[in-house]
Amino acid sequence: MSKLVRFFFAIILVSAVLFYTVHELNNSEGYSGRNTLTIYNWGDYIDPQLIKRFEKETGVKVIYETFDSNEAMLTKIEQGGTTYDIAIPSEYMIDKMRKERLLIPLDHSKLPNLHYIDKRFMDLPFDEDNKYSVPYFWGTVGIVYNSKMLGGKKITSWNDLWDSDLRNKILLIDGAREVMGMGLNSLGYSLNDTNHNHLHQAKRKLDLLTPNIKAIVGDESRLLLENEEASIGLVWSGVASEIMSENKNLEYAVPKEGSNLWFDNMVIPKTAKNIKAAHKFINFMLDPKIAAKNAEYVNYSTPNKHALSYMPKGTVNDERFYPSPELTRKLEVYENLGKKNLAYYNELFLEFKMHRK
Template sequence: MKKVLIAIAVIIMCAASAHAGSNELYLYIWSEYIPDEVLEDFTKETGITVHLSTYDSNEAMYAKIKLAGQGYDLIVPSSDYVGLMRRQEMLLPLDKAKLPNLSNLTPRFVNQSFDPNNEYSVPYMWGSTAIAINTGTLGHTAVESIADLWKPEMDGRLLLPNEPREAFVLALKKLGYSVNETDPAHLEEAYQQLKILMPRVRAFDSDSPKQALLSGEISVGVVWNGEAYIANSENPEIIYLYPPEGFSLWMDSMCIPKGAKNIAEAHVFLNYLLRPDVAAVISTEMGYSTPNAKAIELLPEEVRNNPIVYPSEAEIQRGEFEDDLGEAMKLYDEYWVKLKTGNTQP
């Protein structure tokens, strides 16, 4: 009996130890990218308080993590930045024994080239960057391709993401190149195309571009599909075009940065997000696609069958997932600074 009591005491102590921690979690995530109710429900279930900070670009997130080194327990980089930060040893490996819900993920979204075997990343959501058009102000034929964005009548009516990668995708696809282009000669061509396009741009917004569409400030926006989904739900005249030239697909993943302090809490939160019911709530409210196979079964029909959220297989085939560009990203950034500052001299 004494041995039994000792064994029970050891089990209790181990369980307490496993759950011991600060009960705090510092999440650094894209703006408007996780429902408040998900965070609130997580805290109710676990007692872990989530402190939320947001950013509007991968570049901003990367720079802050690179500079600060600590202060956040989870970040949400896109696939190309997962690859970059993994190569630069800025991420901690995951303890998959604490993530049994990883089995809920669709096979096509795991074991990608930017993170083989998902040693450092958990897929969160995926989607596209394409063209939202207010047909109420432009009609249905003014913009039918990427090339149409260069039309003179687009002057002052266009919004672009505040990201070099997504802006360059437009020019690269217009020229027939890959979204992952690294050839300096091809990037120079794309830069020259963007020099022509920039005067058409009224606003740059990676935070909440749907607001400019809904207010009528702009008529065409190159936006993420979740932004288009919400804008379309409020104004059906705003449609989403998957351009014939092609477009970028992306996947955002949850990662633990090297300076994280609350690693146990981070794993608890990751496993929570991988629950089908939780992933379904996130996809429904945010308007982005979930990589969680079991969550798709729980989605409302109007979300599951909405082509803005879940494009057809034929449309997906025209898309191209963004990957890490390596050293070539420096050239993108250099060109982007010139384009944004108006310093387009050689």
């Protein structure tokens, strides 16, 4: 019995010491505890130094949490019980959240830096007049491949992946829209297609790809491609640019049949408690120098036109990561297909994953 009491006492003591330390640390850095800003973002999607700098400049303490899919983020915001002040969803999700009244309109007078954003990325169909969202990063979905491991072979189209030489070499993203989109694009259909016949054709085509697939993974794909565990991967452009700087044998291609063009924007969800600090943060991130620094850390393409002049010429002029408007015109943005169609996409994707070699 006395042992048990001692055990509980020790736990309480350790908790108290930890609590006190946190409190002291916060005080020494000048945080009052009430003035906080909770950011809900994708993993590894901001330069941590910028958060420190924002805290120092404004005295607002930042709490940073991450998610790994738009849907997971939506579930958490919808269910309530969270106090996210800033979230960074993708375009189709912004459209959905806007319609479900989960977003707070932005006060443009508090965002003087907004004019630095390239007009090309403003006023897009998923959020006209940028009433609810401000561009953060943009990019494409494409194929990263290791030209050395493939013996100098080049990959330029989706259909190249069905080559029987590529047995057990391909890593896919564990995302229904990305993978089904690849199947649809390879057949010449739109990646927003909802025709059941077309979707079935795409699924059957994907089944044929099974022998070439090594694994269907999440964020670990960057590690596996960088370490040459696999030679081909379906990835987002930022992942490609990040691992390409680590491994010189890697190449990136946006397939010629077309692919996905995406935008991640900053929004203030309904759960926000500190709307003032949220505007401050958005404006801070729009500053060209800050945006440039962030883009160099994250490796995705910044929509901030003025930030480009603070970045290396080699990066900015790289058509693979900063494709011109002529090139992006061929790409498609995901549309919000509605719950029922999305469920159908997922049903087929699940069936595809079940298909054995």
